[in-house]
Amino acid sequence: MKPRVRFAPSPTGYLHIGGARTALFNWLYARHTGGTFVLRIEDTDVARNTQEAVDAILSGLRWLGLNWDEGPLTGAATGPAKGDRGPYFQSQRRENYQRRVEALLSRDLAYEKEGAIWFRMTRQPILIPDLVVGDVLRRLTDREELDPDWVLVRRDGQPVFHFVNVVDDLEMGITHVIRGEDHLSNTAKHIALFRAFGVEPPQYGHIPLILNPEGSKMSKRDRGAALDAYIAQGFLPEAVNNYLCLLGWSPKDNTEKLPLAEVVARFDLPQILRHNAKFDYEKLMWLQGEYCRELPEDRFYEMSVRALAKAGMNTDRFDVRYVKAALDTCKGKIKTFGELPAYGGFYFKDEIAYDPEAAQKSFVPESKPRLEKLRDAFAKLTVFDAATIETTLKATTAGLGVKVGVLVHPTRLAVTGNPNGPSLYHLLEVIGKEKVLERINRALAAFPPAV
């Protein structure tokens, strides 16, 4: 029988990186084994559920490319879904829970107390066979020693997580439960419930947690915790996926950068690590840079244009060849697309704002006549390409008896407003002689007067 796995988030916040990693591991296992990946929305906490959170889960998974074989097609709880084990929103599965409660009640495996319905929990230690951790014998804690029973249905009629989770896994035919290790202790409750229903529990695989750099569970205030931040900052899903694969799983051969398709082929539960991993934003950023640098041109352009538009820069008013040439000088230099407006925005702006700190260093009285000399040399050029520009600039500095940097820095600042950026000679070529002269003149006017 082919494995059936699921990702069952509760829509109470944003999709966080730990949830995304759990989804990814389930998806990988399904794809590796030819099994089925189910998405189920656990919206039983009516007080904390939000529609935005549901939408964020669906769009986040789609952005990562983690397509589900069964589950909702839209964020609407009563909307369309694919798969024949639905509904896939727990809020739409009330009758199932009711039926299951009654079954337990009728066999005295559950009872009512103080308006809630309680499960008669075994006092015996429960063996949790775990595909990742190994066999775990869970004993009662001292608190449970007093009374191991636990609530199935709250006084307000709402069934609790442990109950609905088990009922749904049972009815949806889930064969492997791959989830965070924070559920390991609670698995004893789940196993006992499955047995109460007369069925053997699914197989479990508890994966290690993702910790923040301080060493505790990632929370929303931690940098890098929210998936939508990556989307907003112009990360690439392949980079995020790749990094997430490396947190808690290892290809065992020192490979760091590997495409998802290869992970699908190599992924399996036994190679999942047993210890928690701290989230390393820098390493994710490194992978992001790697993937960004290798992006095919058309995708790079497409994402660049979108990032610029988001920052209010409309590239449509420029010639396509100009846009492409401009973006070419940025490719391989930026890591995320969120950096692009600040890095290469000068290509698409009319007014250049000078970096104040750099202006103080470069726009000094003694460099004014030098920059004027360069401007005059540029003005005489009939060919304005990178090579000619470089030769001209170097000849000018040589004539002045100064280092190349003496002209490079003020020129860059005058034309781009930034202390650094794409190759100066190439960016000047792209911008074109006319605009370059214009910008140099404008900068010259901004120079402080000589004393």
Add this chain to the structure above:
RNA sequence: GACCCUAUGGUCUAGCGGUUAGGACACCUCCCUUUCACGGAGGUAGCCCGGGUUCGAGUCCCGGUAGGGUCGCCA
């Protein structure tokens, strides 16, 4: 507090009784480039502690310690 999981450089990890303990990120130095990146060459830095087992333990066992998780009418 009880129960459970875990323990290799700052971080992610390889290792599965005999290795000069390997790789990656980060960091430092140099080269390339008089921007910033990329790239190249070096470098600093590690087996939590204590007992066993063994001719020999990062590797196996036990005990500490430390970190994490769980003990809700949250999920």
